[in-house]
Amino acid sequence: MYLTKDVPNEEYEPYNEPGFEGVLRRKLLNPENSSKQFALRTYIIDPNGHTALDRHSHEHGVYILSGELDVRVGDRQAIVRTGDVLHIASDEPHQFINRANEYAKFLCVRDFA
């Protein structure tokens, strides 16, 4: 068993990769500390923040913990809110944009298959 914990927003680290704006991330489970087949992370996106338009071979599972996000996957678009869950398949281009007035937070799984 490996134990870790989420932390208050103020303790999150900025995720300063190209194309990301106003995004914070916390790495929870990954092969460096525990899990072999998947990684589990939480992301916070500030109002007006967004992730890069990303595309890769691994899948994503996303559970919205709080807030509201505009998500674009391929040529589809949706508004997702607390309790919504989405799957992004291998090679689907995807981007999260926060157009609301409060921060949004989600849990994200990726596989290592």
Add this chain to the structure above:
Amino acid sequence: MYLTKDVPNEEYEPYNEPGFEGVLRRKLLNPENSSKQFALRTYIIDPNGHTALDRHSHEHGVYILSGELDVRVGDRQAIVRTGDVLHIASDEPHQFINRANEYAKFLCVRDFA
């Protein structure tokens, strides 16, 4: 993109497998609807409820969404609460027991590698 959502506790389905007591489950992402390499589910455990003492080759990643649980993994034991995260490795025996006065809810990932 596949979209689904969590629901209020009253809409959860009982998880009546042998050894489980007072456990409800909602299947979110899995190979039948979307994800190939992992499944994502939420579980609710009522006060005095518990999962079976389980052991299997797949890994688990668990994020506690609310409440407090006594978790036993191998010969270790821990109390986990909202925001705590744990990893259960392949073949580690594990059991969740709710000894608190309120329900506990967690998000659970399993791999299909």
